[in-house]
Amino acid sequence: MKAKTAISALKSVLSERISTSEADRSNHGGSETWFAPAPPDAVVYPETTDEVAEIVKICAAHGLPVIGYGAGTSLEGHTSAVKGGVCVDFSRMNNVLQVSDQDLSVRVQPGITREDLNRELRATGLMFPVDPGANASLGGMASTRASGTTAVRYGTMRDNVLAMEVVLADGRVIRTGTGARKSASGYDLTALFCGAEGTLGLITELTLRLHGQPEATAAAVCAFPDMDAAVNAVIMTVQCAIPMARIEFLDSLAVEAVNKDADMGLPVQPHLLVEFHGSEAGVAEQAERFGEVIEDFGASGFDWSAKPEDRSRLWAMRHRAYYACLGLRPGKTAVVTDVCVPVSRLAEAVTYTREAIDAAGLTAPILGHVGDGNFHAILLIDPENAEELTRAKAVSHQMVEQALSMGGTATGEHGIGMGKMDLLVQEHGAGVDVMRAMKQALDPKRIMNPGKMFS
Amino acid sequence: MKAKTAISALKSVLSERISTSEADRSNHGGSETWFAPAPPDAVVYPETTDEVAEIVKICAAHGLPVIGYGAGTSLEGHTSAVKGGVCVDFSRMNNVLQVSDQDLSVRVQPGITREDLNRELRATGLMFPVDPGANASLGGMASTRASGTTAVRYGTMRDNVLAMEVVLADGRVIRTGTGARKSASGYDLTALFCGAEGTLGLITELTLRLHGQPEATAAAVCAFPDMDAAVNAVIMTVQCAIPMARIEFLDSLAVEAVNKDADMGLPVQPHLLVEFHGSEAGVAEQAERFGEVIEDFGASGFDWSAKPEDRSRLWAMRHRAYYACLGLRPGKTAVVTDVCVPVSRLAEAVTYTREAIDAAGLTAPILGHVGDGNFHAILLIDPENAEELTRAKAVSHQMVEQALSMGGTATGEHGIGMGKMDLLVQEHGAGVDVMRAMKQALDPKRIMNPGKMFS
Structure with missing residues (x-):
């Protein structure tokens, strides 16, 4: 009911750029991994920050969830509409707004993908190096604090987002950071929204640090x-x-x-x-x-x-x-692990992982960005086979426990999403209370990407 | 009254490591710049995290302010006890806890100074490069998101603190970050406390990134x-x-x-x-x-x-x-500016600054870490001369307005403290509401370094 009223209010803002078709909803409610489909009530395609702010205001007024959507390449079910609501698809906000070649920075909209961005930069001699593998959107990459193959040299999204524009949970718009290289002005809001997985607001613009294309x-x-x-x-x-x-x-x-x-x-x-x-x-x-x-x-x-x-x-x-890796068991899916450990413990962690996989009788290649101490086991499973899924999740948990005991983290680059909510608590203990307090302060109605990060 | 009761409770925890002497109080209530002295009611010298937690619990119970103190080298009055309270001097928590040469990291207590740390690291072939000039404490450097001469190459404290232990405003202890190089696990609490200027909690331990000493x-x-x-x-x-x-x-x-x-x-x-x-x-x-x-x-x-x-x-x-620079007018003091602009605008910003200084008839050398776009005017003033202070503050404001109009920031590395609270609002607009909401959520009694960052 609340969804219906909200959707009709949204139509007055977006006219034909809102869809409730089965196809659109199901396209946006899937996952690259093992999570069950959870389609949103509607998908909207804003073109401006003002429209995004209006969308969030309407959803806030109706208590309807808001889920940001970039390229849909998340591995932890970040874009699943587990509580229904409105999926905000940023594919029409995919422009390069300004290249500052003198300052080695670029302002972009969140829907642009990293490959498109680098294509547009090619002639400038500059590049945006963060490369998670998938052709993800920059808004999504910032939201999950993504990294990938080049982080060992160029850092992660945390190191390469200089500033953002963000629509808050009540529709207000703020700017974090500046065009300067550094700042000691107030709490680091850029870092706050970088990795918040859409649970505190929607990123509508990013200023990114660029690097020279190597000679x-x-x-x-x-x-x-x-x-x-x-x-x-x-x-x-x-x-x-x-x-x-x-x-x-x-x-x-x-x-x-x-x-x-x-x-x-x-x-x-x-x-x-x-x-x-x-x-x-x-x-x-x-x-x-x-x-x-x-x-x-x-x-x-x-x-x-x-x-x-x-x-x-x-x-x-x-x-x-x-x-x-998925092709090793065609038609099946995967639980993807993402631990990151101090580099000195890497050999031990990888060996432990291989043994745990073998002991569980699973098929699972291991690969990763080992220069950072980050690696993935792709635990191949039959989604129809509950027992196999349980075994895979158990291995994933064992890996995380091992990583935490080594001073590592449950997720180096994929984020918490739906898949690692219990591990968040295991990793941070009372720190999760601090995170929950921040969530409560900034999204008291809990409309921003509910069912992710916190259980 | 509440101070008296709290102090006697603190004595039972710290025995002789609490001081209410005139000398100790005044030593801890001064400032390196133009701020008037504001001594705390007492100075405590904890030796462990547990003691810090006890101190904060007692202060919370009595509604007494808690002010962290490292080496006292802040330029924005961060350690002034403007509302009285207890100054927590970390000079007895100044140990290197663990050097991990294989992982290029070190765990330290917050009271260690950067010179002492590098002295201890010398034989390992590693170094901690962040260098704000003054021999500041690492806890203080993290709290103000400091940087300095080497940030152009090695980054700021934001880039070089991997993890922290923090005592929250109610005395609970949390750990942020991990020993891994990167993490996408939850909100970035390390970044939250790095630059929070002691207004959200007290840092009791830091894991720092190290770099090889250059060949x-x-x-x-x-x-x-x-x-x-x-x-x-x-x-x-x-x-x-x-x-x-x-x-x-x-x-x-x-x-x-x-x-x-x-x-x-x-x-x-x-x-x-x-x-x-x-x-x-x-x-x-x-x-x-x-x-x-x-x-x-x-x-x-x-x-x-x-x-x-x-x-x-x-x-x-x-x-x-x-x-x-202070020696150019012996016996006088200074208003120190700290703007940071996109490097492409640097010449313009420095020229504007020189003209504004000359137009105001002030004596003020300009110097700075220009590779980051960060520079300082040392506006020399007679603290007894209210009119001169007003003129200096006006120049400082003009510089910030100019920097903001160029896409820069009011403070590149000194922080907000007492001196730039109005500029925080000017720079961040509605973003300050987000910061205030976080402050309210994490320090509802407002005991952590009151009178700093927010007016």
Whole structure:
């Protein structure tokens, strides 16, 4: 009932840019992973911040949930409308507003994807490096504090969002941060909304830090005799402070998956995929130093290439790796884990994970952004098989417990969403009371993305 | 009365580590700048987190203010007990708890100063690079989101605090962040308390990111024909992405001051002081590229030196620059400004500042961390002269208005404190309502550092 009245009020604001069709609702209520579909009551397509503010005001007046939607690539069910409500699809707010090449920054709308942004930046000599793999929207990436393959060199969204415009839960609009590189002015609201998963407000604009496109780039793959050797090579590389632009791990099963998916023809062994950025001389020096490090760990096949086509093929494969892993059990889905540990504990954590997977009798490739201590097990499951799902969740919990005992975190980059709400409490203890107090202060009606982050 | 009861309760916890002596109170109620003294009712010297929690609980029970105190080097009156209360001096909580050389991190207590920390790290080959000039405490630096000379290369406290332990306003203890490099788990509480200026809780432990001591370091000074040339050289340097470790500006008057204070014998012209970190070859390459850039701006006297004694002398001079500036009017004090603007607007902002100072008939050297777009005017005033203070505050306001109109911030690194509360509102508008809501949620009794940040 409240949904109906709200929807008719929304129609007066958005005219045809609101949809309640079965198709639209179901397109926006799905998930890339194992979560059951939960379609919203309506999907709206705003074009301006004012419209977003109006939408939120109407929803607030009717007590209707508001769920932000970027590219739908979240892995923790962030966009599921578990309590119904209005899905705010930002696909029409996808413009680059201003490139400031002198200040190495860009203002964008939240719906633009990282690939589109970098396409628009190409001619400027600048780039936005954060790369979670999926072609996510920038608003979504900020909301989940995303990172990915290049964080080891360029940092995460936390490090690369300078400022935001945000619509609060009552429809008021604020600006956080400034165009300056740094600020000590008041509480860090940019950091507050970066990673808030749409539970405190909707991001309607972002100012992002840009980086120069590297003068030279080279990439390489290398195979290791076993997982330990590969991970220990990573630890040594980090400790030698080689400024890797990317350093990705695939275990043997992940290699099998990408071989099958992308016809890579790699030996079925643990691999590292790496990239170097710098001057011509710098890249050569980095590659040489890295080559020396991995030699000690029995690496083979290391052969770096500066050819763009080789690099493109390599990273296209890596970006498809999640779908390649799903391909190991066609028609099934996955519970995706995302622990991040201090780098010194990485070998131990990965070994523990492989053992836990095997003990549970699951099929699950392991891969990740190991330079940050972050890795994923893709626990392949049959969604129809409740017992298998239970086993997968148990492994996921074991991994997190292990990570927390090592001083790590339950999620390095995917966020809490629906999948890790109990782990939030396990990780932060009384800190969750602080988070709840903030949520209560800023969204007392609990309309912003309910059923996510807090149970 | 409530103070008396609280103090006797505190004595039972701290025995002799509480002081109500005139000397102790007045030592802790002063300010490095123009703020009038405001001593606390008592000064306590806790040695453990449990003691800090007990102190806060007792103060909460009696509604007594709690003011954190590190090294007392704040420039915005952060430690003044404007509403009385208990000053929590962290000087006895100044230990390094654990160096994790494999993870490039360190756990410390908040009272340790940055110089002591780096002394303890020296043998490990690691360093904590954030350098605000003063020998501040790490807890204080985190609380004001400090930065300084090296932020252009290594970032600010925001970028270098990985985790914290915090005593909340009701005495509960939480841990924020983890030992992992990144996390997407819940609201970013580390960022919340970093820069909260003690208004939400007291930091009792920090995990800091460390960096390798550079293999090679070189430093240099160079003189420019005028201010515009110096600042435009900085803009070009930043845009050429030369990875400067430090790039500091002194205007002619600041050069006069340091000449007098440290017998530097520099030509009385605008100067840049710079430092390069890297490999031997890298440092040479950076210095050469920088030399080429500044040549176009008429720089003279550029002569880089890798001799440690030359570098030490240079940065000792820079670190004393504030006191050197005060020496231009012995016995007087200063209103210190701290705007930060997008680097592309820096020349304009500095020129505007010089004109505003001259128009107001004030004596005020300009200097700053120009690689970030951050600079300070040291507006020298006679604290007894109310009219002069008014003129100085007017210039400070004009500078901030100008900075905000350029997309900058009122404070790059000193924080709001008592001096910039009205500017907080001017900068953030409705964003301040969000900050107030958070303050209300986490410190409903308003005992944490009252009279700071919010008026």
